[in-house]
Amino acid sequence: xxxxxxxxxxxxxxxxxxxxxxxxxxxxxxxxxxxxxxxxxxxxxxxxxxxxxxxxxxxxxxxxxxxxxxxxxxxxxxxxxxxxxxxxxxxxxxxxxxxxxxxxxxxxxxxxxxxxxxxxxxxxxxxxxxxxxxxxxxxxxxxxxxxxxxxxxxxxxxxxxxxxxxxxxxxxxxxxxxxxxxxxxxxxxxxxxxxxxxxxxxxxxxxxxxxxxxxxxxxxxxxxxxxxxxxxxxxxxxxxxxxxxxxxxxxxxxxxxxxxxxxxxxxxxxxxxxxxxxxxxxxxxxxxxxxxxxxxxxxxxxxxxxxxxxxxxxxxxxxxxxxxxxxxxxxxxxxxxxxxxxxxxxxxxxxxxxxxxxxxxxxxxxxxxxxxxxxx
Ligand code: BGC
Numbered sequence: 001x002x003x004x005x006x007x008x009x010x011x012x013x014x015x016x017x018x019x020x021x022x023x024x025x026x027x028x029x030x031x032x033x034x035x036x037x038x039x040x041x042x043x044x045x046x047x048x049x050x051x052x053x054x055x056x057x058x059x060x061x062x063x064x065x066x067x068x069x070x071x072x073x074x075x076x077x078x079x080x081x082x083x084x085x086x087x088x089x090x091x092x093x094x095x096x097x098x099x100x101x102x103x104x105x106x107x108x109x110x111x112x113x114x115x116x117x118x119x120x121x122x123x124x125x126x127x128x129x130x131x132x133x134x135x136x137x138x139x140x141x142x143x144x145x146x147x148x149x150x151x152x153x154x155x156x157x158x159x160x161x162x163x164x165x166x167x168x169x170x171x172x173x174x175x176x177x178x179x180x181x182x183x184x185x186x187x188x189x190x191x192x193x194x195x196x197x198x199x200x201x202x203x204x205x206x207x208x209x210x211x212x213x214x215x216x217x218x219x220x221x222x223x224x225x226x227x228x229x230x231x232x233x234x235x236x237x238x239x240x241x242x243x244x245x246x247x248x249x250x251x252x253x254x255x256x257x258x259x260x261x262x263x264x265x266x267x268x269x270x271x272x273x274x275x276x277x278x279x280x281x282x283x284x285x286x287x288x289x290x291x292x293x294x295x296x297x298x299x300x301x302x303x304x305x306x307x308x309x310x311x312x313x314x315x316x317x318x319x320x321x322x323x324x325x326x327x328x329x330x331x332x333x334x335x336x337x338x339x340x341x342x343x344x345x346x347x348x349x350x351x352x353x354x355x356x357x358x359x360x361x362x363x364x365x366x367x368x369x370x371x372x373x374x375x376x
Contacts, residue, residue, distance in 0.1 A: 070299025205336025217258025
């Protein structure tokens with residue numbers, strides 16, 4: 001073949017290959033990227049609508065969550081740090097997986113099958129969020145379990161029998177999935193080799209106007225809960241399930257967080273604001289809408305769906321400006337709110353509450369979905 005002709009043939013073949021490839025319209029793979037994060041790793045999950053979630057295997061922490069506002073501009077809506085060091089040095093559970101037991105166990109004691117167990121007291125006279133070294137402070141092993149539909153990260157942690165005073169070797173798996181429906185889904189699974197108790201949750205602090213941008217008092221919140229669990233002076237539930245009607249705890253219709261937070265209500269005074277467990281109307285057991293939050297400036301909306309019976313609505317009352325977070329921003333009083341889907345606090349000591357006991361042969365499965373949207 002003359003030289004000129006063979007060049008033309010080559011060029012034609014190239015054009016054909018490229019156009020064939022494009023015409024197949026292969027789905028653009030959803031992406032998960034891994035990068036170093038101090039001595040841990042950071043996994044960045046992205047969807048096709050500009051939502052991006054970054055998670056580290058240290059504490060299973062959701063480090064950042066970028067979500068577009070009503071103009072399409074992305075903003076990071078979770079409080080936290082730029083570096084692993086920040087989380088290690090001082091963190092009020094920013095973004096972390098909390099375990100073995102989310103929230104408080106009275107006096108750090110409970111009995112199971114007639115045997116007494118005692119836990120470290122790390123919150124006055126109570127045990128909080130799993131003790132001195134809870135699941136928020138351990139290294140999880142990570143596995144990319146993405147599908148062609150969605151990037152997904154599976155984290156596994158095996159907690160030894162007796163760790164932090166809890167019985168049984170507990171294997172927990174937490175899977176973060178980011179869908180193109182703008183949902184960050186968290187699936188929990190756990191098994192044990194001895195009877196034990198557990199209450200796993202995620203402790204992200206949200207500010208839908210953007211982390212570090214101010215307090216969250218203008219956010220409008222709806223909680224699908226007609227009752228809440230009032231607390232004693234050390235924030236342990238009294239055992240009562242109290243009607244929210246006629247109290248500042250009624251969020252059955254959307255209400256600004258700040259509208260009633262400073263009322264002279266005994267429960268608000270005890271919590272220093274909202275720091276309580278709401279009893280979801282769904283009763284738990286199947287996925288249902290638990291909360292909806294709207295932020296007027298940005299237009300961002302967060303919906304939380306869960307199959308858990310309760311939700312801890314905490315509004316960062318203990319943030320006091322002493323923490324400098326991402327970009328050196330000062331996190332002041334009530335700069336973030338948490339919606340911790342869960343079983344009720346102190347359930348191991350409250351037989352009338354839904355049980356938090358897990359036995360060998362059973363697999364605990366729970367799911368919480370964070371769904372993002374905008375309103376004009
Ligand atoms: C608790 C608060 C606590 C916070 C930890 C919340 O789940 O209810 O009382 O201060 O976690 O930062």
